[in-house]
Amino acid sequence: MTISMDDSRPIFLQIAERIENDIIEGRLPEESQVPSTNQFASFYQINPATVMKGVNLLVDQEILYKKRGIGMFVATGVRAKIMDKRKEQFYEQYIVSMVKEAEKLGITADQLTEMIKRGDKGQ
Amino acid sequence: MSLAVEINGLSKSYGKVKAVDNVSFSLEEGKIYGLLGRNGAGKTTVMHMITAQLFATSGQLKVFGEEPYENDKVLSQICFIKESQKYPDNFRVADVLDVSRLFFPNWDREFADSLVQDFKLPLKRRVKKLSRGMLSSVGIIVGLASRAPLTIFDEPYLGLDAVARSLFYDRLLADYAEYPRTIVLSTHLIDEVSQLLEHVLVIDNGKLILNEESDALRGRACSVAGFASQVENFLEGKTVIHREPFAGLASATILGHLSAQDRKRASDLGLEITPVSLQQMIIYLTNGKIDGEAAIAR
Amino acid sequence: MNRVAGIIRTHLTDRWSWLFLPWIVLLSSFVCNLIIATAGDEIYTGGLASIFIYMMVIGIVSVGQTFPFLIGFGARRKDYFLGTTATIGIIGIASSFILLLMGYIETRSEGWGLKLHFFDLPYISDGNVLARVWVLFNFMLHFFFLGFVISCIHRKFGRNGLYILFILSGIIITVSLYLINSYGSWDAIFDWFADISAAQLASGMFVVTLVYVILSYLMLRRATV
The missing domain is CATH 1.10.10.10 (Winged helix-like DNA-binding domain superfamily/Winged helix DNA-binding domain)
Known part of the structure; x- marks a missing residue:
């Protein structure tokens, strides 16, 4: 397969x-x-x-x-349309659950932003 | 859409044993069906009755709108490749292909020849002397090249390795795309064929327990896992097809879609929800014995 | 009709069973007898029976092998039956003519120069050409369908069916022999046989063969694979 x-x-x-x-x-x-x-x-x-x-x-x-x-x-013009749709899905799928998990671990919004920046550099 | 097969209340008993118990379903023309279930569930018996090789104890059966028994118009449109197909002792592979031409009106000689090459079959060898895998290849070639409006494969790939099985799926799909026809794949190797199937029929203990479009079944079941008490709490009022306790924890598989409300509740109870594959779902529905047998059959 | 032709062709695809082996069997028996005949004396032999026995064997074997195969390939039971009957009909007629021809050669060559009576036997070879072909043809047909009906019983009723058949025939034969003995009727029976010609006997056999044919058909109609 x-x-x-x-x-x-x-x-x-x-x-x-x-x-x-x-x-x-x-x-x-x-x-x-x-x-x-x-x-x-x-x-x-x-x-x-x-x-x-x-x-x-x-x-x-x-x-x-x-x-x-x-x-x-x-x-x-559909590429932009799909991107918008995916961004909305990204928010629902990842951001919402990430923020929820971060709250559980006591990570502040600033710390979270910092982590995202670090993750971006790590790539 | 016209029907290739129409079965109503079909039963077959051997003494007190009911091999097939009040089964009803229909097969539409031009679709690929999967007839799934454990070995001995009654799949082969049903197919033998569709092809008039076995007689029903009760119930109605129509193939292309007519009774198949001794009906040349119907029988000439069927090609049933069964695991136990017998060939005369002196027949060589080439003889089987020659004879096939006489019985299947849509027989495509060139296609058969190209398949012989693909599966590397020795044409001059006697069928009796073939390995199990090669014997399966003969059936596959006859089944594909017959282009019968109703083609039934019963466990067609015993003894075939992964490469040959993949070759079979490949040729089947390519030829089906060009010459659409009703195809029934009967097997207990669900995972391999599930993507090929448009519709799934599951037989267990002689009864039809599932008859649905396969894509509609995917995602139909899910597993919840967490503390046993919480899981039990969540399961109330739901159709549970499998339970697995582990220490104080439990995991259970539920049939049916979860509403957003359900998901929120699960999340509040600290339960983890994971999707269940079509194969896993059928295994649970048929008592979880398929897996072991599939492993042995490979 | 097409399908019946297909069945005949399928049978004849197995050239060994239908075309070569019967003659190999017969020829080996013939050669053995030839060798014995070189010893000098005039010999009457029953070696011709080997081809008829072979017909019974193929009658038994062919159902077991071709019935499941052809039903599996979507043949009607009726077509299988007609095709198989036609095949043995064709083979039977062709073989009868060959045997007849061999019989003539045997007569002409004074028993192959060795006074061997293999193909041309007294009683069986009485009568005109048609009578002789009729006799040979019926022997072929009778033995084939005897094998065929035995095989059909096996197919329909399994091994137990065969046991019952053999036990019943054993009992019937024993009882008849006992009765014939105790009434001293052997002479009457021999006289009866002497009175009828081989062709008449063959016609009687034909009726029995027809009974086998009808019985096999009835069994195959409901036989499963």
């Missing part, structure tokens, strides 16, 4: 996330063509219907659009 999926979450969501990641990280520039359902299916060894569901999710959110007879393309 090339890159395995997480079997504890719906795979169509993971497909949608991977396409979004590719858009954010520039592997799929705006107005570029997205690999076909069957290409995805054979690359990840997953059911084509599942891939289709993930792709359709992005079509519904107007991140991808369909060109008749050609395939799926990345819409213009």
